[in-house]
Amino acid sequence: MTAKVQLISPVDGRVYVERQCADAAQIEQALVAAATAQEHWKRRPLNERAVLCNAAVDAMLSMQDQIVPELAWQMGRPVRFGAGELRGFAERARYMIAIAADALAAVEPEPISGFRRTIKREPLGTVLVVAPWNYPYLTAVNTIIPALMAGNSVILKHATQTLLVGERFAEALRRAHLPTGLFHNLLLDHRQTAAIIASGRVQQVNFTGSVQAGVAMEAAAMGRFIGMGLELGGKDPAYVRADANLEHAVENLVDGSFFNSGQSCCAIERIYVDHSLYPAFVERFVALTGQYVLGNPLDEATTLGPLVSPSAAEFVRGQIAQALAQGARALIDPAAFAADVPGSAYMAPQVLVDVTHQMSVMREESFGPVVGIMPVAGDEQAIALMNDSQFGLSASLWTQDLAAAERLGDELATGTVFMNRCDYLDPALAWTGVKHSGRGITLSRLGYEHLTRAKSFHLRHEV
Structure with missing residues (x-):
């Protein structure tokens, strides 16, 4: 049978x-x-x-x-x-x-x-x-x-x-x-x-x-x-250079992190921001994240639905809890999202700072609505951190310098390099990955x- x-x-x-x-x-x-x-x-x-x-x-x-x-x-x-x-x-x-x-x-x-x-x-x-x-x-x-x-x-x-x-x-x-x-x-x-x-x-x-x-x-x-x-799998990174269009980067990276509740192979799961833009970037990123409406996906007003299962949500909650225990700070109060219920598939988006690559949330695939943001001193540090992963599906560069994007893209261990966009498949381009x-x-x-x-x-x- x-x-x-x-x-x-x-x-x-x-x-x-x-x-x-x-x-x-x-x-x-x-x-x-x-x-x-x-x-x-x-x-x-x-x-x-x-x-x-x-x-x-x-x-x-x-x-x-x-x-x-x-x-x-x-x-x-x-x-x-x-x-x-x-x-x-x-x-x-x-x-x-x-x-x-x-x-x-x-x-x-x-x-x-x-x-x-x-x-x-x-x-x-x-x-x-x-x-x-x-x-x-x-x-x-x-x-x-x-x-x-x-x-x-x-x-x-x-x-x-x-x-x-x-x-x-x-x-x-x-x-x-x-x-x-x-x-x-x-x-x-x-x-x-x-x-x-x-x-x-x-x-x-x-x-x-x-x-x-x-x-x-x-x-x-x-x-x-x-x-x-x-x-x-994927643990796709983004690098926001000092010359990036800040508003454009924030708007698109929030969407790239949380669309589909972060349940995308090429979702943005870690962001590296030039130290000169870092404070303003984080402030605006958190403000925009707070505008999501978590709730029943059959409601037209909902912009953030549940994860696929309570166990999937618990895995992400566990990553967040572990990161907080290791010194990270959470910038979103889940209580601001009434539908967030511990133990359920409904989970508020979360933004973490003071994160390091010793934390699971910055190294292991989350597949949920959480993203860690780190400041970097420049291109060299950003590329080193972006490549410090067992995954290599896509990576995005946020800059107004096309030549720099091409140069940095050559240094990235990834299947797709994006400039000023993310979380998208162009059918004219090969969709592929490296490493795991x-x-x-x-x-x-x-x-x-x-x-x-x-x-x-x-x-x-x-x-």
């Missing part, structure tokens, strides 16, 4: 939906059907794939009125922000569809008389997408649409906390009349997911989640020689290289 999964809503702690995990027969059927359908799909002209994928995007957008409150109930994002994820979903999907012809085009080396030399891009086969709950549409679409455009079949294993998102993907692709068997949404437990990876019957795994889960994914794939795309933030690439034309294999043709036609 398969396990039953209960989705506990962070809104009120009650069961929102429940489903059965896929059984062995369903998994086997999906693997067989995906492989069979892919053999036909890879021969479909690219323009036909594009029509179907664009239709799937349209179908998903048509469900917005149902999706937005579902997101609030499943993972706590305020309804006033729910449509934003769908806009990002559409932007990424449409971009990857639009560039597919160029990204997948054959490479023709310099001609040599008597020879035809070509490098073609061939689909891998079946791609397993293991998607997280925090940005459940954005993270999943990064792979699903490009994988289909490249000629692959897809099996989606979505987080149990956002299991309805997987069902929405299946419905959108069904409405778009995607060929039967090409896409499967399976509700799986960890053991079943590992077994699929270890079976060798998927040719690529794209996973977004924790470092520990990434280690388990790689262990399951050992000896199978399949591709692994891993977007793991993972490996592999999604988005951009480079993302297609990880969803295809190169096949070289060396044809001598004059003998």
Whole structure:
């Protein structure tokens, strides 16, 4: 008998939906059907794939009125922000569809008389997408649409906390009349997911989640020689230089720290500010943070919803308590946020100063509404502190000097360097990480290289 999964809503702690995990027969059927359908799909002209994928995007957008409150109930994002994820979903999907012809085009080396030399891009086969709950549409679409455009079949294993998102993907692709068997949404437990990876019957795994889960994914794939795309943790830093536009930096870094209750891989979790701006920056940062409205995410007035679970909130509260015991100061009074209830998923944002890199809150991923702010003497100290981390997903520089941003960016151990913005994915750029933030690439034309294999043709036609 398969396990039953209960989705506990962070809104009120009650069961929102429940489903059965896929059984062995369903998994086997999906693997067989995906492989069979892919053999036909890879021969479909690219323009036909594009029509179907664009239709799937349209179908998903048509469900917005149902999706937005579902997101609030499943993972706590305020309804006033729910449509934003769908806009990002559409932007990424449409971009990857639009560039597919160029990204997948054959490479023709310099001609040599008597020879035809070509490098073609061939689909891998079946791609397993293991998607997280925090940005459940954005993270999943990064792979699903490009994988289909490249000629692959897809099996989606979505987080149990956002299991309805997987069902929405299946419905959108069904409405778009995607060929039967090409896409499967399976509700799986960890053991079943590992077994699929270890079976060798998927040719690529794209996973977004924790470092520990990434280690388990790689262990399951050992000896199978399949591709692994891993977007793991983050502890993303920001550096506010002396020449920064102070108001712009404060406004965007507050948002980058606390949007989605800080539950983003590329959320700002630590900020280094030039000592000359530090007092004014902290004062304005705290004032703006105090304007958040913590409450029920189904209320249009709410700008800060609950964390995904009480245990997630308790982890962040524990980091804060530990930092305070080590000498940090908290600048936000949780009592100012009536909805903040110890032991619940509802947690006020927090700003910490007098922090050091000996504190967990400045070194370990928080994934919640807390940020530490430190003064620095200049570029050299800032870069050293920014790089003093096991993670390297994104980093932001706040300056009016483009040349300085490029120079400092070259010194940062990170996947993406931002200047005067943060917490954003541009689909034209490679989304990648270094160190414990993972490996592999999604988005951009480079993302297609990880969803295809190169096949070289060396044809001598004059003998």
